[in-house]
Amino acid sequence: MTTQTLHGNANVPTPPQRIDVAIVGAGFGGMYAVYKFREMGLKIQGFEAGGDVGGVWYWNRYPGARVDLPSIDYSFSFSPEIEQEWTWSEQFAAQPELLRYINFVADRLDLRRHIQFNTRVTSAVWSEERQLWTVKTDRGAVYEATYCIMATGPLSIPKDPEIPGLERFKGRLLRAARWPHEPVRFEGLRVGVIGTGSTGIQIVQEVGKDAGELFVFQRTPSFTMPMRNEDLTPEYMAEVRRHYAGIRESARNSAVGGVRPQSTRAFFSVTPRQRQQLLEDAWKSGGLAMLGTFCDLMTNAEANEHVAQFVRGKIGEVVKDPVTAEQLKPRGYPIFARRPCLDSSYYETYNRPNVHLVDLLNDPIVEITEKGVRTQSGEVELDMLILATGYDGLTGALLAFDVVGRDGRTVNGKWQDGARSYLGLMMEGFPNLFMTTGPNGPAALANIIRISENDVDWIAAAMQHMQRQGLATIEPTAQAEQGWMDLVYTLSQRSLLLKAKTWYVGANVKDKPQGLTLFTGGFAKYREHCAAAAQDGYRNFTFQRPTLARPVPHTGQEAPAEAAVAG
Known part of the structure; x- marks a missing residue:
């Protein structure tokens, strides 16, 4: 040969x-x-x-990249030694910490x-x-x-959007799934983001803080709920280490392979007042608590719509501009039928004067130009374009x-x-x-x-x-x-x-x-x-x-x- x-x-x-x-x-x-x-x-x-x-965590270095499962859950269980030697700092670890953990495992096991x-x-x-x-x-x-x-x-x-002219753009083109390893600065720049799934949501809430102007091109709005992330204290991590065996066994025997709370409670088995209180509690708790509040949210369309309407109401409470709030409210598909998203300040970001939502349902993209993105209503000039358009x-x-x-x-x-x-x-x-x-x-x-x-x-x-x-x-x-x-x-x-x-x-x-x-x-x-x-x-x-x-x-x-x- x-x-x-x-x-x-x-x-x-x-x-x-x-x-x-x-x-x-x-x-x-x-x-x-x-x-x-x-x-x-x-x-x-x-x-x-x-x-x-590291797989996806080697490639995904975009601003705001963070796991949406509890860190103690999103880790290997096959090595008790690694469980005892590693300490998580946050309930939902960010990409740098996840990559440190992955490298620690690779080093520890050669x-x-x-x-x-x-x-x-x-x-x-x-x-x-x-x-x-x-x-x-x-x-x-x-x-x-x-x-x-x-x-x-x-x-x-990774999958690029099927939009004509992408290769013509003369500004900086970045892909979330292949983010540069060196720091990227946004100060004073006109930045566009295409894609509002979980990745786009994480990017928007971070870039919106720094960009001169941020234009978010949204075709299908996503439901996203507050993460309510918090630091993990040494005392709590000591408790976790003592009880890892039970935590892992519970995860293996759950429907989601994790420790997220789940319920056998059907939505319509409790009164409207109790349902509302349970949803409020889940919203305040953060994470994916809402998905586990009722057992039939992915099988009962009427129950699902009640929960979807609850989240739409929360969007209206947070986003000050009523037109933008309405454009951000997902409709036409069940909540949790798209990947559930978690955020720290996504909806709040649209209250910033430098952040603009471009609703592609009413103003679709025609093409990418040398200077930016052209929609039916006109051209948005950009210095940088970020693609958060997912994967095959x-x-x-x-x-x-x-x-x-x-x-x-x-x-x-x-x-x-x-x-x-x-x-x-x-x-x-x-x-x-x-x-x-x-x-x-x-x-x-x-x-x-x-x-x-x-x-x-x-x-x-x-x-x-x-x-x-x-x-x-x-x-x-x-x-x-x-x-x-x-x-x-x-x-x-x-x-x-x-x-x-x-x-x-x-x-x-x-x-x-x-x-x-x-x-x-x-x-x-x-x-x-x-x-x-x-x-x-x-x-x-x-x-x-x-x-x-x-x-x-x-x-x-x-x-x-x-x-x-x-x-």
Whole structure:
């Protein structure tokens, strides 16, 4: 085999490097996979397009970037030592602290030496004869791996807006998902922001403080609620450390994979006065308390509209200009059907004289010009334009390179009508290929770190089962895959998530198949399905024994199957 080397000499033969596990991505899922499979004694190699670990938190350095889950929840649970050694400073950590935590974990566990950074995987091709994956990178390296782990994450392929003329803008163009590593100054500048999802909201409330003028181009307003962030005292963190085990167990057995309060109370089971008081209490508490105040907000449209109207009322109370307030009030889709947003001063920002809302429903963008943004009513001249227009979510990362399974089948071909898999973990026709936080699991609807840990542990248990049985390949049956997708579809029809045009359903990408392919049954139920798939002897999978005289990778000390899949 002749391949291009790292030094660009295409005539130097580069023999493939033989490994047990190739891991694509070094976010939370990829980091845990590197640790887990290394500790099992497997020969591993990780690949990451970014310059370091962290996934979305490596790239997202825009002003105001902050997690919308409690910090103590948005952290690894597999290492009691790390839990005891790390101290969070805020209830909702900002990006710099999150990245410090991620780097701390990578240093503490010595993960970086197993990962190639600034490296993109360009293809992964299955050899049926040799029962392995050939993985190629953009640096010319070739690897042959028994297993491939796609830890590419649900949000990793940024998407520019489909607006003519973007390349013509002569001011500074910034993308939230690929923010510069050096500080960006806004003082005295005319700044535009396109996009008002969770990222845009975080940017607006920060840039509005400093920009000479800020123009917010809003197509679809988002519901956002006060975060009510607070500092965490040493005394509180000491309590958390003493009780981490119970906190983690509670999170694993919750629908959201976290410690956010949840209720079994149906909206109409309490009186109007009590409902109003409960909503007021949730608004004052902050965070996503409101989403957990009633159990039927995503299934009962009338209950959902009552809560939506409550939040619209709060917008009217905060925003002084009645026209702007009305434009900021979301209508036409259920509250929480788009990603729930949290803020510290978003609506208050529109009371600043230097901040202007451009309502694209009434004054749509025509084009980007050399000087700024032209809407139907005229041109807004800008010094800087910030794109906060989201991602090709859930499927984009795995469709961004060539993944070829048995008989030349590609993931692009398999997913041409929408993502499909078994448990969001494996696909029929793609032996020994695993996904973490795949598009048919709970992915964007639960704590991604709890999902990642569950998925990696499940994959590890499957590998150990294969080692015990002397098996070389695993993949789900077509019947099991179809059965899972039927369940995903049935559950989705009960959810109000279908009622909004979001990246959850692929509506933000032109020509992308539309539909809700996420498992909406909750994280705890998802864990039950994963455990059952292993505990019944993997009857929903087909296996092959080695076709060549080669050893099956040794996966280390065997653990009881029920312990291995407990997540």
